Amino acid sequence: MSVLIYIDQSEGHIKKASFEALTYGAAVAKQLGTTASAVVVGTVQDDLPSLGKYGVSTIYHVNDAALSHLDSQAYTKAIATVVEKAGATVVVISNNVNGKSLAPRLSARLKAGLVSGTVSLPDTSNGFTVKKGVFSGKAFAHISVNSPIKIIALTPNSFQTIAGEGTAAVETISSGITANSKVIATNKVTGQVPLSEAELVVSGGRGLKGPENWGMIEDLAKMIGAATACSRAVADAHWRPHHEHVGQTGGSIAPNLYFAVGISGAIQHLAGVNRSKCIVVINKDPEAPFFKAADYGIVGDAFEVMPKINEAVKKLKGLA
Secondary structure, three states, X not given: OEEEEEEOEEOOEEOHHHHHHHHHHHHHHHHHOOEEEEEEEOOOOOOOHHHXXXXXXXXXXXXXXXXXXXXXXXXXXHHHHHHHHHOEEEEEEEOOHHHHHHHHHHHXXXXXXXXXXXXXXXXXXXXXXXXXXXXXXXXXXXXXXXXXXEEEEEXXXXXXXOOOOOOOXXXXXXXXXXXXOXXXXXXXOOOOOXXXXXXXXXXXXXXXXXXXXXXXXXXXXXXXXXXXXXXHHHHHOOOOOHHHEEOOOOEOOOOOEEEEEOOOOOHHHHHHHOOOOEEEEEEOOOOOOHHHHOOEEEEOOHHHXXXXXXXXXXXXXXXX
């Protein structure tokens, strides 16, 4: 019996969510009195042995160049092979975009119980019970998993990454698995913090009145190293690109700071951001629903408040 953690990578570099999954998986292994190992698929440029500091003893590297880009079917086969090789009874995977594609397939292939959106360590005092968010994060459910193999899809930014000391042994595996798809080209936004991995997010809504006023949002984001986001109405009006849309019908994020400017905070928007550690709201309507969810709120016109905030940040950063 052991715990196996899937390491998600993109263009040869390990994603932030995977460090959380490694720490979480090692903690689960400690609970069960067993060992933790990990699997990564495709060509990786990062130092794999150093990942031992997160608590894993062995990393299985399915080092096939043909699998460097995510192919859900091929990756599922590769991971399932490693699950059998490692004798794993618990598989941990991040519940990010790639994880949501892989976990259900892996569950079906292994006949394993799957709990997606997990937010804490399982309760192993009487069986194996996992806590997850439901109803867009407004409530929690406790799911008992009784299958021989269990899959936990961990909600990103819900478990603190802890790095200690140690190195992991790397075992290279050639799967011989053929990818079912081929990436011809990739169009990627550069020079910005990826929204899905951002710890700080500055977001704007219809209260900004038009795309020409987005400079104050971008200025603050640049100064504090944050990603930019927007409400659905803004994306639908083509003021901002759709990949910045957060909410029930857009991206779901959980940054340490979510800075909302000119967003009323309808329940559909809150569903995508209510897991943020700290929410700061600026809105001139004192009855805006977002204030009920905010940790800090400023009732005021964004066109008066934001320039003052940006000026204060400039002085704090020594940029003035």
